[in-house]
Amino acid sequence: MAKLNPLILLPLLSFLWLASGVVLAGRYYPGYDHLGQFMSELGASGTTHGAWVNLLVFAGAEVWVLLFVALAGRNFIGNGVALAGLLLLAVYAFLLLIAAFFPCDFECRPVEPTRSHLIHVSAGMSAYAAGLCGLFLISTGLRRDGRGAVSDRTAGLLVLAGAGLLAGTVLSQGYAGLFQRVLEGLLYLWMIRIGVALSRQAAQVDVTPDKRSADPGPTRRSTRQI
Template sequence: MEVLSSNSLLSGIAFAALVLGLLALVVSVVWGGAVYPGYDHARQFMSELGATGSVTGLMVNRWGFIPNGVLVAIFCLLSAWSLRRSAIATTACLFLAVNGVGMAFAGIYPCDFECSRSDPTIAAELHDIWGGLGYMSAIIGTGVATLWARKTDAPWLMPIGAGASVISLIGFSGIVAEVEQAGLFQRAMEIALAAFMLSLGWAVMRGLTDNRTPSPM
């Protein structure tokens, strides 16, 4: 009973961290887009709001990207601990945690003004590396968690995860190719990942267990 109580507390803290992290990102991006002259959410990356020299850079990085990344990583690590009896679930959560770390470092190392790739600075190169690593890890983590979910007492996570995986793959492809509507592709990916993590966090908070492993006594 003590283990169950401890897991319940940790999963509640984890879910709260996730919600706060997502709110930090949404508020900063919406605010940044509103005060950045001529900014187009559909065509421009979120990173441009935090770019070096932008009017919103300091605020978006300090109050959006960095806290979002840290809080998402905390959620994933606490969830990994709650689901530690399943190696697959733990692995999925650790991959998702890398996404949070990637977001935080993308805020610490902003891209150049307007995310220009002409003669990029070291910070801009690190921004792309951490951002790309974070997104790829999120896709892998979501896929692994989706496969695991079908063997749990919350199989409804599987269709949500499958949808998030497909949208994330399409979104990431659009980001890499820098299509005209790249901002829209990025936001679709972010929303899909957020929806899955919120669903996973809710399930864990409600006592999600792996049907292949015995419940703790």
Template sequence: MEFKNLGFLSGILTPIWLIVGVTVAGALYPGYSHFNQALSELGAIGAPTHLISPMINNYPLGVLFALFGTSIIKEFPYSKLARFTGVLIVIHGVGSITAGYFSCDVGCNPQSPSESQIIHNLSGLVMFLSLVIASGVWVHLGPKLVESKALGIFSLLCTLLAIVVLLPMILAIESGLGFGLYQRLNYGASVVWVSGLAYVLFKRNSSRS
């Protein structure tokens, strides 16, 4: 299998890997609430899944994102915008690995955050911005570059969902109620977008072979 198709398959796999990894880690964390608790709490300092969560989530997902982003760069050598989105997805992968290595503090919302918490938060911000910007760019690139209006509409819907749930997610930080749900919708929209784009590019590349 050529490298580009391997990268596209990696992109298709990301939401499946995320769901399985988070489900397994959550099952190993007694009392963990997917509805109320942040994803990062699975790898927080002092959490029962502190060591295993980044090993089955952040690190392998980071590699999958990096492979997919690199394949986009290779697939569109003459499109600066497409290559830019590939770089953003690679950056997202690096952010995932960094967020896994630098764990958040207990509860992930301390009044006096540690250096590890600060780096974790910055990594999370980079992860959010990288995929939201990339998906926003593909609203334009879908119809123009790969002649797929459906991909453009899909990219728009995923981008809007990721942005719209930001406000309730932020409001839920203090109360803690529903934060996990809003965060999963926020990140899930971007990861599903990655998978959708990867599927379109995999089919496109395979049809030329």
């Protein structure tokens, strides 16, 4: 049975970690609505299990992303555009870690927000923007190297879609949770797609024989007459 490449496994694990944690935490939050409420509300100040949700679910999910960034970095040596994108992806994960340790106020829609709430919202919104820009730059860099995960047009459409989902998350009253979850899914699918492209390249390198050692070279004909 073939092993799943870590470059695919790590973002997949992060997605499953976050999704399962949110679903489980939502079951212990009375009346929680996944379509209408932010995921952050599960870890908001004043909730029963907020501290554990922030530490284990939200912060835990970003650890997998940072491991993905660290492992993928060696594939981008000499590719400045992709490295810049990878740096932004690391910023995305670090900002979400900050958001996890500075929870929003109860129900995340306060009339007079606390400092923790302001930090949480600023870090979270900035993280999504950094993640979208980072994935776009990674895809652009890979395309220039002939290792494109997605086409330039698709990458541009994904950024526009992500920006629209981010706006919906901020502005929507009844479906903020839905917009946020679709945005998270878009970011994770894009990360996984990049992981697939990198793992395919690694597989091709592993199976390509060394022609210098495999090719015995031209056979010399003897010039001796019999």
